[in-house]
Amino acid sequence: MKKIYMLAATAILSTTSFAQLVEKTENLLTPGQSISHEAISSEGLSKALQNSDKVQTSSWFDYAFAYETLYASSPYGLIGNNLFPDSTILVNYGTSGYGAPWIHAIGQTFDVDALPFIVEGIALDPSQPFTIDSLAAFGVYTRVDNSSIDTLIFQVIAPSTDNLGGRSYFLDNPAPGDTLYMINTDWDYASLSTPGVMTEYRVLLDDAFFADSTANGLHYPTIAAGDVITPANGAFAGVFAVNMEFRPGYTFIPFIDTLNVNKNGWRFLSNELNGQDTDPTYTAGDYNQGSILPQDVRYDDAGAWNNSFIPHWAYTPTFGYEAMAIHAYITGEESTISVNELNNNFKFNVFPNPSNGVFNINLSSNDDNNVNLTVKNVVGQTVLTETVNVSGNTNHQISLTDYSKGIYFLTIGNETVKLIVE
Numbered sequence: 001m002k003k004i005y006m007l008a009a010t011a012i013l014s015t016t017s018f019a020q021l022v023e024k025t026e027n028l029l030t031p032g033q034s035i036s037h038e039a040i041s042s043e044g045l046s047k048a049l050q051n052s053d054k055v056q057t058s059s060w061f062d063y064a065f066a067y068e069t070l071y072a073s074s075p076y077g078l079i080g081n082n083l084f085p086d087s088t089i090l091v092n093y094g095t096s097g098y099g100a101p102w103i104h105a106i107g108q109t110f111d112v113d114a115l116p117f118i119v120e121g122i123a124l125d126p127s128q129p130f131t132i133d134s135l136a137a138f139g140v141y142t143r144v145d146n147s148s149i150d151t152l153i154f155q156v157i158a159p160s161t162d163n164l165g166g167r168s169y170f171l172d173n174p175a176p177g178d179t180l181y182m183i184n185t186d187w188d189y190a191s192l193s194t195p196g197v198m199t200e201y202r203v204l205l206d207d208a209f210f211a212d213s214t215a216n217g218l219h220y221p222t223i224a225a226g227d228v229i230t231p232a233n234g235a236f237a238g239v240f241a242v243n244m245e246f247r248p249g250y251t252f253i254p255f256i257d258t259l260n261v262n263k264n265g266w267r268f269l270s271n272e273l274n275g276q277d278t279d280p281t282y283t284a285g286d287y288n289q290g291s292i293l294p295q296d297v298r299y300d301d302a303g304a305w306n307n308s309f310i311p312h313w314a315y316t317p318t319f320g321y322e323a324m325a326i327h328a329y330i331t332g333e334e335s336t337i338s339v340n341e342l343n344n345n346f347k348f349n350v351f352p353n354p355s356n357g358v359f360n361i362n363l364s365s366n367d368d369n370n371v372n373l374t375v376k377n378v379v380g381q382t383v384l385t386e387t388v389n390v391s392g393n394t395n396h397q398i399s400l401t402d403y404s405k406g407i408y409f410l411t412i413g414n415e416t417v418k419l420i421v422e
Contacts (some may be wrong), residue, residue: 005253028075048159058133058331059122063108063288064271064323066116076272079320083246083268087295089143092261101259105194106268106292107157107185107243107309108324109164114286115407118418126238129230130332132156135201135242136222138325139269142260143210148250150205150264155243156198156227157185159236160219163196167235183287185241185309186327188298194243199227200265205249205264217257221238225328239287240257242326243309272320279313285416289313290324348412354420357401363390363412374411375400375419383408 014212026093042358062350068075079223081092084101093099113126124130157163163186169179188195213219229240244254259265270290291309296302296320305314348363363371368391375384375398383403388396400421408419 001152024171036296053249057124057333059120059327060327061110061112061117061122062327064273064325065193066120066122067273067323068076069120070116071274073274075274076276076320078138078269078325079270079272080094080267081258081321083244084259085245085247086298089252089263090258092258098258100352101293102295103268103292104295104298105243105245105309106270106321106324106326107241107291107293108326109183109185109239109241109287109289109291109311110328110330111239111285111287112330112336113238114288115283115418116286116288118407124238124330124332127227127231128333130238130330132225132227132229132240132328132359133331134222135225136220136327136329137244138218138220138269138270139215140217141205141210141219142265142267143205143207144260144262145208145250145264148248148264150249150266151247152203152205152221152248152266153245154201154203154223154225155194156201156225156247157194157196157243158198158227158229158239159183159239160196162186162238163194164241168308168311174175179182180282181235181285181287182289182311182313182315183236183239185243185291187293187297187307187309189297189306192298197243199225201225205266208400229322235285235287241291242324242328244324246383268400269323269325270321270406271323273322275403277320282313288323290321292321347416350410350417350419353417354422357403357421358397358399359410359419361388361398362397363388363394363396364392365390365394371412373398376411377403377406 016210064075067073067126081103082101082415083103083106085104087100087102089101089105090098090102103410112124135156137154139152139348159165164183165186166184167181168184169181186195201223203223209219209221231237232239248264250263252263257263272278290312292315293311294302297305297310300306348361350359350361353359361373368389369392371388373384373386373396374382376382383400384398386398388394398417401420408421410417411421
């Protein structure tokens with residue numbers, strides 16, 4: 001059952017502070033904060049094993065809920081901030097005085113094959129098309145001008161050369177030899193828009209919408225979608241993003257009119273996953289993340305970040321926008337760990353999976369190949385490395401019986417599959 005967290009204090013910061021970026025795509029980020037790198041709790045592993053045979057091919061994808069289940073974490077709760085397309089209207093920040101809205105768009109990147117969703121019993125095959133059936137998001141709508149009909153925008157973005165086509169990373173973080181990867185959502189300053197949007201959905205915010213809130217006063221707009229995400233290559237398989245913007249239906253007097261006082265406003269909500277001002281656990285290969293478009297990027301004043309939403313890993317943890325309260329209902333093909341095409345003349349499959357720790361690997365190749373095999377645990381530590389000579393059909397066996405029950409990652413060539421030891 002979906003959990004609704006308590007609403008925490010609204011963020012009141014009017015400026016942003018990002019980790020320094022050397023170059024945006026496939027280059028080194030110097031992190032501005034330490035990053036937690038904890039092992040998955042025994043409770044989380046137990047739930048993973050319990051759910052390993054309860055495969056769903058249609059489900060709501062709520063990363064905060066899945067994260068809490070996996071890591072048995074204690075989220076700080078929902079935090080919020082104003083969402084507005086520019087910084088020329090005022091916001092009353094209480095004791096901090098008046099300032100400007102500094103977040104102009106938000107996004108949530110989804111990775112359907114990530115470990116937290118598998119723990120929830122959701123297993124979609126990222127090599128097959130899947131459909132986004134519905135979208136939803138928590139937020140707070142303040143309506144003080146009944147003459148205006150405002151609009152909430154949902155944008156679906158699939159991996160492409162136009163968007164979600166590049167990665168940034170922290171090198172040697174969270175641990176020496178490890179790498180924390182982020183998939184970036186692009187931004188085009190010339191058109192003040194997100195490029196490569198697959199579909200845009202509009203929710204009209206009027207009197208009826210304002211009156212239709214949850215029992216605790218939150219709004220949860222839910223819309224029918226229908227976007228089909230086709231398979232992408234490599235790290236981008238199973239990845240898509242959903243952006244959100246608020247577009248007012250009114251005109252306003254710059255630096256005089258005030259959001260939520262005499263002008264309608266939308267406050268988005270986001271989850272801080274691992275306690276206040278603490279970075280979440282990072283698991284290699286998990287690209288789920290919250291992102292923001294701050295005023296620096298909106299006004300082309302963010303240096304190397306000018307053309308990108310900022311992933312939560314790359315700004316200071318006090319902001320805490322780690323998992324946006326944006327959810328997607330997805331239907332896809334059941335994930336099976338079977339044949340993996342490494343190139344045109346090499347393939348392998350693994351069985352049984354789950355197992356008691358002994359896995360059979362059938363490898364086949366038209367050529368004579370020496371293939372490197374690596375097994376890592378969920379925190380990225382290597383537990384096994386072997387080199388296998390493959391000629392024609394070759395059977396090979398590995399054993400993880402000396403290691404704890406749980407989830408591991410087997411990499412052969414440039415492909416990775418999940419192994420479950422029960």
